Amino acid sequence: MALWPMAALLILVVLSCISEVSSLGEKGVLSLRKLQWAQTGDGRSCFSQKSRTQNGATILEMKHRDYCSGPIRDWERELQKRLIADDVRVRSIQSQIKNVVSTQIETQIPIGSGVRLQTLNYIVTVALGGRNLTVIVDTGSDLTWVQCQPCRLCYTQPEPLFNPLISPSYQSVQCNSQPCHTLQFATGNSGSCGNNAPTCNYVVTYGDGSYSHGELGSDHLVLGTTPVENFVFGCGRNNKGLFGAASGLMGLGRSDLSLISQTSNVFGGVFSYCLPDSDATASGSLILGNDTSAYKNTTPISYTGLVPNPQLSSFYILNLTGTSVGGVALSSPSFGKGGILIDSGTVITRLPPSTYKAIKAEFLKQFSGYPPAPSFSILDTCFNLSAYAEVNIPTLKLWFEGDGQMSVDVSGMFYIVKRDASQVCLALASLAYEDEIGIIGNYQQRNTRVIYDTQQMQVGFAREMCSFS
Secondary structure, eight states: OTHHHHHHHHHHHHHHHHHHHHHHHTEEEEEHHHHSOOOOOOSTTTTOOOEEEETTEEEEEEEOGGGGOOOOSOHHHHHHHHHHHHHHHHHHHHHHHHHHHHHOOEEEEEEEEGGGGTSSSEEEEEEETTEEEEEEEETTOOOOEEEBSSOSBOOOOSSOOBOGGGOTTOEEOBTTSHHHHTHHHHHSSOOEEOSSSOBEEEEEEOTTSOEEEEEEEEEEEEETTEEEEEEEEEEEEEEESSOTTOSEEEEOSSSTTSHHHHTHHHHTTEEEEEBOOSOTTOEEEEEESSOGGGOOOSSOOEEEEOOOOGGGTTSOEEOEEEEEETTEEEOOTTTTSOOEEEOSSOOSEEEOHHHHHHHHHHHHHHSOSSOEEOOBTTBOOEEOOTTOSEEEEEOEEEEESTTOEEEOOGGGTEEEOSTTSSSEEESEEEOSSTTSOEEEOGGGGBTEEEEEETTTTEEEEEEOOOOOO
16 A cells, blocks of 8 residues: 555656646747847848759749848847838738728749848749849738839849840730739729820839839749749839838739739649748748648648638738647637738737737746846837847747647747847737737748648648758
């Protein structure tokens, strides 16, 4: 009988060890030295992105924009400017949604963060009219456009401007054409005719005040090695804003003019990406098509359905049903209301106040003992981690309707403000109001394969260490 107390004690010890291992399994090790922003690029290799074909997929390399951003004199001011622009974009998206509601073959493209081009987005290189052009990838936009010669007002870009006059396959899009009629849905502005020609003119304005004006045209597009004939895009003659040094923008929204819609007969309405972190050697990929053998995911793909909303059909909206921090499930009145969209153009994830407060409180509970630091811009939860080479941080998971779940990579949890890590902030922010729609930003999508299937109306997630190789 004396053995029973000993056995019970052993069982308790084993259970305690299992619990401790489980707890540790809900944390990730973050190397602060690796995450710190570094000026490693010199700008000379910004556009030497590689490409290859694999199992019918065309793979284009993608780099983080810091790879060739060049020296930044005032880093904190630059970060402040980027977060302000990000906040303006978020408010613009909220405004668009409120306005609408009130009215009721396999191709892989290397994808790199736009930081290196002084933009807040990721970039890829494509060939249009026989010329290579580096463009921003944006799932929150529909119309693809590039800067064109002659240009009345163009921002500076290192690549030559696209010249339709020397492209043998370029054609103007006429006013009475179907593409011109669909501009209203794709850009919010209807197409118009020029004074001297029946060419369809476009105007697209972004929430931060950036804009592109020009005429619609069509030309021969090559994505990796995959040709796309008669691709309709905007030939921008008047462009201004936070596009950095990119030659234009690739719209991956869901309207008829988006790239994914125009190439649906080739790629089946499916694309995915893996966004790299800010390390100079990191790379990712944009894959057009549905061949999962091109993925390098380390966890099974979990899918969630897109929330159907005819009035907001250009956005990728999901139904967030729960979150967990360090394995602790949280509750929020906003869960289950279909109130979050996933966007490659927004940087920092925005959450309804109740959800953000719950995540912040649990994170502070588990990540205790570290000295606080002042808030920075939209980020209000900051720490002084200058005395640490690495830290264990609680994992953040997002749960969606059905079987969908997304684990935020450790590189997407903290935003390094000061290079010595004396000001490191939780890379999440609260929305102003509970009824605003949440946004999953690209900072939290790092090292995650995100699959968009517009035919099956679903989005998938899987862990993946982004790499072009």
